[in-house]
Amino acid sequence: MHYEQIIQNTIKTNNSTIVLLVLDGIGDIRNPQFKNKTALEYAHTPHLDNLAKESVTGRMYPILPGITPGSGPGHLGLFGYDPMCHIIGRGVLEAVGLGFELKPYDVATRCNFTTMNEKGVITDRRAGRIPTEMTVALCNILSSIKEIDGVEIIIKPGKGHRFVTIFRSKEKEIGSNINDTDPLVEGKPPIPATGKDPSSQFLASVINKFMKEGYALIKEKHPANAFLMRGIASKPKIPSMRDHYLLESAAIATYPMYRGIASLLDMTLLPAPDSIKGLFETYRDYKQKYDFFFIHVKGTDQAGEDGDFESKVGCIERVDEALPIILENKPDVLAITGDHASPCAMRSHSWHPVPLLINGRFSGVDDVKKFHENACNNGGLGFFESKYLMGLLLANSKRLDKFGA
Amino acid sequence: MHYEQIIQNTIKTNNSTIVLLVLDGIGDIRNPQFKNKTALEYAHTPHLDNLAKESVTGRMYPILPGITPGSGPGHLGLFGYDPMCHIIGRGVLEAVGLGFELKPYDVATRCNFTTMNEKGVITDRRAGRIPTEMTVALCNILSSIKEIDGVEIIIKPGKGHRFVTIFRSKEKEIGSNINDTDPLVEGKPPIPATGKDPSSQFLASVINKFMKEGYALIKEKHPANAFLMRGIASKPKIPSMRDHYLLESAAIATYPMYRGIASLLDMTLLPAPDSIKGLFETYRDYKQKYDFFFIHVKGTDQAGEDGDFESKVGCIERVDEALPIILENKPDVLAITGDHASPCAMRSHSWHPVPLLINGRFSGVDDVKKFHENACNNGGLGFFESKYLMGLLLANSKRLDKFGA
Structure with a gap:
């Protein structure tokens, strides 16, 4: 029996809500021009830091060490579809x-x-x-x-x-x-x-x-x-989030590529205004209607690909500033992570592991007090492959039964 | 698609140089007779420590937790050949x-x-x-x-x-x-x-x-x-480093066993004097001629197998002393690790994870300030299997394209 089968065999439904906030390309490497910090370390993020203090953290390899994922494999992994098995063709x-x-x-x-x-x-x-x-x-x-x-x-x-x-x-x-x-x-x-x-x-x-x-x-x-x-x-034969996890899912993403990947998994596409605040407000407005929300922030990746450290910091700070909109409408499980790293120094996607934070009633709390790459090295979740994140989110929302007796 | 296939599909060539310095049997466990330190912790290693401060670190399981590898599987893993698939027969x-x-x-x-x-x-x-x-x-x-x-x-x-x-x-x-x-x-x-x-x-x-x-x-x-x-x-049918990674590879190893494994992978065998300084000087002399250098230090394993803590410390200190020869002729990517642990207290190979350091322009830097087993527990690479190291080295040398779009 493999992982996806165990999930299939233990999945159940309930009234909990899961929010997966993806800061595209969020992972980075320390930048000598900016006090030897990553954008996440450099940014002023009081809400993220407070959240980290009440959460469990870790780092995820999007695929496996050394592999730089495109947006397709990066997101499939986050949604629990093994990106080495489910390949979305280039034309699609x-x-x-x-x-x-x-x-x-x-x-x-x-x-x-x-x-x-x-x-x-x-x-x-x-x-x-x-x-x-x-x-x-x-x-x-x-x-x-x-x-x-x-x-x-x-x-x-x-x-x-x-x-x-x-x-x-x-x-x-x-x-x-x-x-x-x-x-x-x-x-x-x-x-x-x-x-x-x-x-x-x-x-x-x-x-x-x-x-x-x-x-x-x-x-x-x-x-x-x-x-x-x-x-x-x-069109790839990927089971929908509904079939796979019994989740009614919604995507709040501005860019067509991510809306497209979400629609391949049969997520409902919700209104996605251009501002980060607007994305979070859409979640607030629809929070009763879906089990799972995928919120996609593109700015962090764009800044990374442009090599624009300050813009990456700015985008992170806008996320932090708007975060109370989610926190005041707190889902049962909130995860914040990236689909891959996009280090400013590389101006491209990279293989570096991404930071992860999971907050929920049963997530546990570790000693990590900030949400950034190196802080998360010491997190309570360790390092693992992104394809296991969905299992963790389902477990945290009590949607997975015991495996075996 | 599996890991090795992704590497095959994304590999490209460039002018970068990779050095993999293998301190055979370097991993150890803390020794009550020597201030409760491992040989790496006990040794005076200013160059390694300085390098750790500018590098990313982690730990590797040579095979999987609990498995003690022989020299064959230990090295195959380091070179990215899954040691559970590629078996070198005992006679070979x-x-x-x-x-x-x-x-x-x-x-x-x-x-x-x-x-x-x-x-x-x-x-x-x-x-x-x-x-x-x-x-x-x-x-x-x-x-x-x-x-x-x-x-x-x-x-x-x-x-x-x-x-x-x-x-x-x-x-x-x-x-x-x-x-x-x-x-x-x-x-x-x-x-x-x-x-x-x-x-x-x-x-x-x-x-x-x-x-x-x-x-x-x-x-x-x-x-x-x-x-x-x-x-x-x-003779096993293992693809050469050239076929597998488009790398012109050279081995600088004194002992026949390691020269032999290298030659099975079609590495060129370079002169390998008896001293550690001499090994590093060979790299310096040939650094323009190859893409990948495997440098093998045997003394650490020999000391571990002899249960001779002080000799292991001495060998580590000789490596540290000679390290400037490599650092002054810095490759694009430098990795230092072991093929397996050989704890002095066990007088044999063991299953313990080995420490790893990767230094390069895009390696990133974590908070680890020393190169030893327990410091590397908090590294930015986490714990992973040795067979993924080559992927990381290729990625760090920008020899891997993105996987998927």
Whole structure:
């Protein structure tokens, strides 16, 4: 029996409320330019510190030591879905990142406009990085292709030269075990789609027809007179939070990517204003209506990726300032953590373990008096993989029975 | 997808240098005779302590809690090869421990001279522990058997009554799924070799012929008038560090066993003088030429196995004294740890977690100010299995891409 099975076998429901507050990219490393502190250490956070004094803390490896997760695996882990087993394909992530709601048999692909010469050879894989407006106009033209061999075709423009194509089969599952058509280098023609199994062969032939028809429609639109497809992927079969944990879940997230991941797990998407205060107020307004709230703060990651230490500190301080809105409407279990670290010094996601705080009637209290990376090294939860967090939250909310007699 | 696959899928190369300094058997337990300190706590180590202040630390379980590793699994783990999946057979470890370089289809066996009476029954399994010189002479006699059924036979004397026989098949793989011929008790005859599959049956018949011919050659050499074979094992199929991590690796190790393990992973064996200073100077001299350096210090383990606390302290202090040679030629990532603990009080390898320090531009810094077992309990890396160390070192040297989007 493995962990997810134990959860399945011991789960029960009750009236408790769980809030998981994700400060995206919150983990960091100490910064010599700022008194050798991390942003969390540097920030003035009286409410977080007081909360830490009444909570249990620890650190989590998003995947395993050394592995830097993208947003997909980072969040799947937080929701208790083993990110090494449940893989969200690139096309799907791109589609949900554009706010597109996928249906069960949908196959999504990342596409980009490209320049092709009269010999059918790619001369610029990014079509001279045409602006978004041009991509929108070209997507409109391609949208005249509504259906091929019974498969509905839906096109969504993205940023710059990028767009997403969704192949929607209404009645039966279609395969997506198909190569990228992008040769990845200039000077070569697009690669025809080939399916690696019979049901993928069907979709591959649809894709090849789509490319042929689409190229004909935009052939005069130099430099964007063709397109390439990558990351062809089916909507993953991830059990919903309802099926998995008997939880009615809601997401309060501003950014499409995180709304998209939440919707893949069948969370309800609640209003998500642009301010942190606004996010927390949404929780306050809906707190009676759901069992589980995923609140996503993007600013910490953005600041980390920009290498902007002061902005990361500022975002943390805004979280701290707004925190009383949650604390005055205290859920039974409150967890604060990140999906991964985004150290300012690296301007990117990283592998470093994230700090974690769990507060609840049965969480216990350790000797950690501040909520930051190094303080949490000594926490009562130790170091563990993020995929075990949901089990802890369910346990703290008394939603898990004893395992074995 | 499992951990090693993620590494495979995200690995890339760059110009960074990684040094892994292994103090063999460094972990210990506190010793009541020496102010209740471990050797690392007791030793005067100003350079290590200063380095700890600028590093991130933690502790590693070589395998899993409670498991005491031999040198093979201990080192495989450090190099990121799951020691529970990649098994180096005893015969192979013995052969590489004698400095023998195995080829792909080689099968190696541990052998020992033994005394047999006129009825073919073993009367002394160790032939009265004959001295090494006698073993060398007897191996010379056996070496007249050059080949049996197309399989080349190579004999290497070891210490005391021990030697190694290598069965070399040049053209095809031969099986090694064969029982020990050693009955493990006196009063019984040697057990004939039996192969458990067709290709092992072939080698078993070669082994039986080798025993017959060999026994005839030394039948007058009482007390060493026969020999027994154990740990019959093929050269393991372990991907090289180059294939696995795109790393050009070099080993600076004095002892044949560790040189042997390194050569199984296709590391280049660099000059390894007898002094710790000399080992570090080799790194300095070659630092431009390789991506990864494995530096092996044996003295700490030897002292632990001898139960010689003061000698362990002395060896640690010699490492500390020579450390500036590495620090003045600082690699991008420096890790210091052990392959396992060898507590002086136990005079043997043990299961205790080893201390670990990682220093690099992106390692982060925790609150640990000394490099010893108990200080590292509070480190920013927590406790984890050694097999994840390589992932951390690769990540710290920016050789791993993000996993998922």
